[in-house]
Amino acid sequence: MDLVLLIEQLLNGLQFGVMLFLMAAGLTLIFGVMGLINLAHGSLYMIGAFAAAAVASATGSFILALIASLAAAAIAGVIVEMVVIRRLYDRDHLDQVLATFALILIFSEGTRWVFGSFPLYLDVPSALSGAVELPFGISYPAYRLAIIGIGLVVAFGLFLLITRTRIGMRIRAGESDREMIAALGVNIAVLYTAIFALGAALAGFAGALVGAIQSVQVGMGEPVLILAFVTIVIGGIGSIRGAFVGALLVGLTDTMGRVLLPVLFGAFMNPSAAMAIGSALASMSIYILMAAILLFKPTGLYGSA
Amino acid sequence: MKLKSVMLAACAAAMTTGAVHADGVKVGMITTLSGGGAGLGIDVRDGFMLAIQQSGRSDVELVVEDDQRKPDVAVQLADKLVQSEKVDVLTGIIWSNLAMAVVPSVTARGKFYLSPNAGPSALAGKGCHPNYFNVSWQNDAFNEAAGAWASENGIEKVFLLAPNYPAGKDMIAGFKRFYKGEVASEVYTKLGQTDYAAEIAQVRAADADMLYYFLPGGMGISFMKQYAGSGADKPVMGPAFSFDQGILGAIGEAALGVKNTSHWSKDLDVPGNAEFVASFTEEYGRLPSLYAAQGYDTGLLLVSAMEKADVSDADAFRAALKEADFQSVRGDFKFAENHHPIHTIYMREVVKEGDVVTNKVIGVAAEDHTDAYGVDCKM
Incomplete structure (x- = not known):
């Protein structure tokens, strides 16, 4: 394993982490502010990807496709919040899990009904196809580099929104004391709907970005959802900063685990056994990381007790 | 449902x-x-x-x-x-x-x-x-034919990739059964994995003439799109499951030129x-x-x-x-005696016909192929 390959894999881990952050940010906001476990977050990711694929094939424009993904997921989020989620805030978590799980099934079958069972086509824009040369002779896919850039910009924007704006102030206030902020005359229903739409839009945006390099198909959101939950648990539920750090940790651990563990075991056993044990352990690595972190910080890295 | x-x-x-x-x-x-x-x-x-x-x-x-x-x-x-x-x-x-x-x-x-x-x-x-x-x-069939074809066509070192589950291992074992060259590396990924950046970087860095992979359904779509966008240029081959018509529609032109083995093709x-x-x-x-x-x-x-x-x-x-x-x-x-097919396996190549990305037969990979397990079947 030479240094160039190692740096490339670090970039891969970073890109994966940034993607996870877009998912985890919405999830942690919704949980932190409203105390809601939203299993249907993965469906919003899928809706974003399908909207982008449909618009890209109709117009040929990737920018329009990204805008469509934001809009479609946000609209779906608003509808879901007003029709279903709103009734769940005061219920216990089991009811929320049950209802949002039903939403997963409804969204999956609804999407299949509209778009069919076959995966859709969505490609990276031609301006970002192929690889770019970085210093030290590293060549890296341009599109993945763009994802890292976009993700960091979104993370910074979210940070500004939450720490520097009035709506951010209300979000933070809602997080610490729901009754008090309502008593102070803030329309809590509108605030909740807005936060839900924001989280949904971020998930849909992530779905569109990832859809271009993965498969746009029914059920694409659920594997990511599990990772997003791991991320927010590691980072501390409700904390945007925690979601960011958690996402990068999960992204890097998963990628580097897949690459390094087989090599590590290969040092003292035969290649095929090393590959088998290494890849089995690599698929567990992020859960081991989560367990280890929770052992020392039971509320996650940035969680409040 | x-x-x-x-x-x-x-x-x-x-x-x-x-x-x-x-x-x-x-x-x-x-x-x-x-x-x-x-x-x-x-x-x-x-x-x-x-x-x-x-x-x-x-x-x-x-x-x-x-x-x-x-x-x-x-x-x-x-x-x-x-x-x-x-x-x-x-x-x-x-x-x-x-x-x-x-x-x-x-x-x-x-x-x-x-x-x-x-x-x-x-x-x-x-x-x-x-x-x-x-x-x-039989699961191994397309891969055995592909292994034989690779050996005959001067592929000396191959990079193998499949999901880490029984069918994935069957497929790779099938390829190796008839392949006489060297295996540069053999990588098994998690079943259902969607991001292959780490594996693609390994393929690019590896000293191999060809990449052979079995990734059916969405896994194959994700992999091929990412592979084409990575600047990697090693030729790609696989069993038809990685490149069936449903998958090709979603991958698009990124799959052009890929070879795959199948017992059937629409232009047969x-x-x-x-x-x-x-x-x-x-x-x-x-x-x-x-x-x-x-x-x-x-x-x-x-x-x-x-x-x-x-x-x-x-x-x-x-x-x-x-x-x-x-x-x-x-x-x-x-x-055959074990009630599994004896049939010919063809080599196909992904081409573009008009606007449709599809497969075209380019030759025979294994004539009247039968599986290797029938000898153990007693009925």
Whole structure:
């Protein structure tokens, strides 16, 4: 394993982490502010990807496709919040899990009904196809580099929104004391709907970005959802900063685990056994990381007790 | 989702008297109609139904059930079809792990099972059964042919990639069985993985002439799109499952030039194939995949056996199935002693025809190929 390959894999881990952050940010906001476990977050990711694929094939424009993904997921989020989620805030978590799980099934079958069972086509824009040369002779896919850039910009924007704006102030206030902020005359229903739409839009945006390099198909959101939950648990539920750090940790651990563990075991056993044990352990690595972190910080890295 | 549809029902008189079994056949189809692998099951179902419809027979009663790609659901459905629906023949399963969960128990209960997809090695060797007929392929077949082709075409070092589950390991083992060159690296990924950046970086850095991979469904779509965008330039080969028509539509031009092995292709020049492609396209509004062709062949096989024997006479019906007296859309087709196909495996290349990205046959990879496990089969 030479240094160039190692740096490339670090970039891969970073890109994966940034993607996870877009998912985890919405999830942690919704949980932190409203105390809601939203299993249907993965469906919003899928809706974003399908909207982008449909618009890209109709117009040929990737920018329009990204805008469509934001809009479609946000609209779906608003509808879901007003029709279903709103009734769940005061219920216990089991009811929320049950209802949002039903939403997963409804969204999956609804999407299949509209778009069919076959995966859709969505490609990276031609301006970002192929690889770019970085210093030290590293060549890296341009599109993945763009994802890292976009993700960091979104993370910074979210940070500004939450720490520097009035709506951010209300979000933070809602997080610490729901009754008090309502008593102070803030329309809590509108605030909740807005936060839900924001989280949904971020998930849909992530779905569109990832859809271009993965498969746009029914059920694409659920594997990511599990990772997003791991991320927010590691980072501390409700904390945007925690979601960011958690996402990068999960992204890097998963990628580097897949690459390094087989090599590590290969040092003292035969290649095929090393590959088998290494890849089995690599698929567990992020859960081991989560367990280890929770052992020392039971509320996650940035969680409040 | 509960999906149940009874089609092509037996004639009304037989229904009212309840004497459906006297002359007709009741078929239970367990296949994947929801979730990530639904495209495969839908193609098998549609191909099968097209064959029955074209035969003009009105005495085939079909019950279709969705296994959701879950072995436990498939087992429950099989019990229900055998016990309460009282079917004579089962078919439809797509995935090897589901086939392993269902097939041994239904054949042991005296039912026939016709596999339109999935051929786990365990059912071809010691676990073979007189009532189990595989109409598709044994899992290793395409890969063995690809391994032989790679050796003949001067590929000296190959990078192997597959998901870490039994079928993935079967496929890679099949490739290595007939491949004489060197293996640069052998990588197994998590089943259902969607991001392959780390593996692609390894492929690029590896000292190999070719990449050979088995990644069916969404995994194959994700991998190929990412591979094409990574600037990697090693030629790619795989079994047809990584490059079937459903996958190619989603990958697009990134797959052009990729070679893959298959027993069937829509441009294969054998009697009946052009008619099958035309009628399937007309009926369902999309090009058939190899899964559709397998479903179609399964339907033809069933009808051919019904012409010769009554299903209530199990021995005669089994003998009629074994004869395989039908014109397969893949050309010559025979059953070996273990009831797995002897057929020719072709090498295909992904090309663009007009606006459609599709496969084209470029040569024969293995003539009259039979699987390696039949020697262990005693029946």
